[in-house]
Amino acid sequence: MNTWIVGRVPVAHLITKPVFKEDSSLQRRGEKVFFLKGRIMAGQADLSKNTQGLTDFKWVTKDGLKEILPEEYYHGVRNMMADR
Amino acid sequence: MCPQCARSTQSPIYRFYSSGAAGAAIQPLTTGTTAPPTDLSAPKNTSTTQHAKSLYRIKSGIILTRAPLLTRDPTPFEAAYFLYQKRLDERLVAPFRKAFYFRLDTPAELDWRLKSRERHGIAARDVGRYNPRGRVAWNDEVLVGSPVSDPAVVVERLAKDAEMRISEDGEEVPEEDRVKVERPRPRRTEADEAGDEKRLDRELDRTLYLVVKRGEKDPWEFPSADVLTHENLHEVSVPC
Numbered sequence: 001m002n003t004w005i006v007g008r009v010p011v012a013h014l015i016t017k018p019v020f021k022e023d024s025s026l027q028r029r030g031e032k033v034f035f036l037k038g039r040i041m042a043g044q045a046d047l048s049k050n051t052q053g054l055t056d057f058k059w060v061t062k063d064g065l066k067e068i069l070p071e072e073y074y075h076g077v078r079n080m081m082a083d084r
Numbered sequence: 085m086c087p088q089c090a091r092s093t094q095s096p097i098y099r100f101y102s103s104g105a106a107g108a109a110i111q112p113l114t115t116g117t118t119a120p121p122t123d124l125s126a127p128k129n130t131s132t133t134q135h136a137k138s139l140y141r142i143k144s145g146i147i148l149t150r151a152p153l154l155t156r157d158p159t160p161f162e163a164a165y166f167l168y169q170k171r172l173d174e175r176l177v178a179p180f181r182k183a184f185y186f187r188l189d190t191p192a193e194l195d196w197r198l199k200s201r202e203r204h205g206i207a208a209r210d211v212g213r214y215n216p217r218g219r220v221a222w223n224d225e226v227l228v229g230s231p232v233s234d235p236a237v238v239v240e241r242l243a244k245d246a247e248m249r250i251s252e253d254g255e256e257v258p259e260e261d262r263v264k265v266e267r268p269r270p271r272r273t274e275a276d277e278a279g280d281e282k283r284l285d286r287e288l289d290r291t292l293y294l295v296v297k298r299g300e301k302d303p304w305e306f307p308s309a310d311v312l313t314h315e316n317l318h319e320v321s322v323p324c
Contacts, residue, residue: 001324003148008318011147018139026139033143033308034317040150044284045294050323052309055299057324058281059150059292068295068304077306080147084156084290 001043010034145308167233180207
């Protein structure tokens with residue numbers, strides 16, 4: 001896959017709060033995800049060699065993202081997308 | 085502590101004046117030997133300050149996009165506006181001089197005459213029935229609901245008009261024997277029709293975004309991976 005990263009500055013970020021147990025010890029760490037913008041120039045996504053256990057991919061439009069992404073996830077990234 | 089910070093604080097040789105004489109005195113004494121440390125590059129991880137474990141994990145993701153390949157369809161208003169501009173142009177340009185372009189009684193001239201008659205004498209092929217030089221020249225706007233300005237109709241009309249209808253020996257070619265002009269490829273592709281969301285040649289006038297999924301029940305998300313302490317965001321190898 002031939003890609004090009006548009007810049008080194010994140011275009012969107014997403015923060016998941018950590019989860020604490022009742023005795024205020026950490027149950028699950030939070031996540032801060034910073035998204036960079038990339039463009040695909042040629043080729044196709046290939047998940048056959050990935051180490052994260054990803055099983056499926058697809059290419060969707062902004063409208064499609066609104067339907068399939070969790071609401072707060074979409075809310076975090078929608079402003080980096082063009083109208084079309 | 086990250087390796088970079090460790091390196092900058094642990095180096096015993098390079099010291100600022102401001103770091104004081106105490107450090108200078110202690111350094112050779114504690115080691116008990118005058119030989120300088122042999123391995124300067126490897127940071128000695130003897131730091132005693134341990135930070136509390138961070139509550140957050142930093143990840144870097146990528147929003148991979150495929151830019152639109154086509155411009156979008158014009159809205160009905162835009163299409164009507166373009167037709168209006170074409171008609172305005174038709175009204176303002178000098179009249180088309182047939183004799184300048186076609187020699188009399190050649191197949192090309194016969195062909196032009198035939199088509200011009202069908203267009204009611206209008207030179208432009210895609211403005212519909214509009215007479216730019218007459219009593220009704222003012223009436224140049226398309227009516228609501230008229231298909232004249234529809235891009236598909238315009239393309240079809242131009243393609244049909246481009247067919248040669250007079251043979252070499254000056255006789256009219258019947259409809260079925262005419263050489264068809266190739267139509268433009270459709271804006272919707274096979275992938276659109278099949279609804280195959282893995283292919284990139286779909287939704288040609290929209291931006292596409294790559295989303296990935298772990299298991300059946302996990303939600304869709306953009307590909308992302310953990311950022312190591314010595315990496316920058318763009319150096320993370322994101323699987324996709």
